[in-house]
Amino acid sequence: MIPVFICEDNEIQRKTIEGYINNYIMIEELDMRIEMSTDDPNELLNYLEKEPRLNGIYFLDVDLNHEINGIQLGAKIRDKDISGKIIFITTHSEMMYFTFKYKVEAMDYIIKDESENLQQRIIDVLKQSKKHYEEAQSTYDERLKIKIGNKVRVFSVSEVMFIETSLVPHKLTLHLMQSTVDFYGKINEVESLSDSFLRIHKSFVVNIKSIATVNKKKYEVIMENGEICPIAIRKVSLLNRRLG
Template sequence: MMRVIDIYVCEDNPKQLNQVVKYIENYLLIENLDMRVRIATDDSSEILNYLDSNEIDKSLYFIDIELGENHINGIELASKIRKIDFEGKIVFITNHSEMVFLTFKYQIEALDFILKDYPEKIQERIIEDINLCNKQFEQSASDNEEYFQVKTGELVRSIKVNDILFFESSPVPHKVIVHLKDGQFEFYSTIKRIEDENESFFRCHKSYVVNVNNVESVNKHTREATMIDGEKVLCSVLGTRTLVKLKK
């Protein structure tokens, strides 16, 4: 069963903050949805501090882009949220449609943009976004696809485990190269750390971790694992024996 979806609202205008919360809570009550307003505030740090200190599951954020002189703007807040909660749904409420392009610059995937220029439409759009968010989380809950999270620079990248072929130690200290079905890239980690990240990952050699599900065959004589794309990965003696058993 999917856990309750937490809703966060950040708006520096008290009247508008109360209005947005009222729209949300009234609709949740009428529809009896498994959602709740967790935090409604004019202080962006209140949300960030909560996210830093608590386990986050399913979340929907309504964020005003212009938060006033004493706060970071909504784009910066969303960028910080995205580093903590990469699956969260973010909706911007703003007077500044020209700032929408910044969400692409900061690589923030937004669910929607609600313009304050059309106050008669705000409630309708909020309800649409609540329904869309609920639908998307329901779909992801029914999807058994597993994901592996990788931090690259300031971004957190989510990769389907099924798309991962294997990992290998990089010549660069404290870095690992992940080989995917459609390419490869480096990130900071260690082979030792990765082998415990997923039950499908198996350390077949001191420098390699393979995704067992994407191993096509194992050659006991050459001590090599052939991946589904034809790439070959070295295995230790013990790694070869264990991998053969795992593939039976």
Template structure:
């Protein structure tokens, strides 16, 4: 699991970010764990110095420490963890712009006052990190932005996508949830072919990994949870071949 570190000198904000991050990780089954929440930059650096894997760091840019501020802390973290991800926490977005001259390569920033969108911003940051560092298909995520929300799910949990009864919408069925979003099945198919998905019908895109049975006579495919999808005549022959290879 990728470790998360939070360094914020305001106890209330630190508690809030930690709680929201934990909630985002739990709700979306993300492969992260919160390792440390602290106001002490030295404590954080000591742990980073002994860590072997890239981490994720949420740093207060205005860290009220007599040791170092958030930018100095980020520079030291970058020296110790060049492949880690840094996200600044700030009350002033203009200060984030100044970080570019220090070549810290921060991933993003989160505005302290924007509490209504805090979980959404945390989710955006974490899903971006996962998309850049997929260790394997089991941990990789399908992620799509739909208006103001981001829908995510592990590829391994997805059962199938189908054309929704609502115009221009696609419905995702997984082992943990159902979700609808604007898009076309063709676009989803293009993205997911490399993850063992198959277009069995003009209205269905199935995850071959989660197929339980193919009813050749009636042209249905049954998923591991019992749901079924229709199979077209044209796709049936190819589906049988692919299932034999699986």
């Protein structure tokens, strides 16, 4: 069962969103249900703290008239549910920038306008979420656990591009498809975290499954997200063997 969460301070809007979701779930007989619909972000966070959920779908209003806004709420949800699908529904299109600032990695950003468009966008999100869950269930998805502060975050190895040493002493930077995360660690211990990882440079460990191109003339690899990592000359033959 895929849990769906709604956080919207406007009761009329909240009931409207509930209706669109419930109707679509019923018509399509989806293995989903609205687990919580609330106007209080703390209620949602407390629920996730007591009953942690993975792979939830979250519809969040940006302006919640609360001490935290929807984007800040999304960032907190992301800490608890790394694989969750976060969708913002709002009248404030200019706030989209802050989803990148807070590294929320939102699935969609729906602007409130005509109800017909809102309904179709919600349906499209549910369709896409269902597809993602089915694909995830049909393939093994290796997980990477990293301690950040006093929390442990879980990442899908398939989303990892590479890990590099940071300019901050004793820190590393994890590069995902669309974001980065800093954490304390040693680069010489990272390679052992997954069979897909390979240290190709004194400062870089790459996910070989995320390599798009190897440029042997420039001694560098280009990852699927376009980022570039250097290759130490002595590591070229090893990388070739691993790539087959």
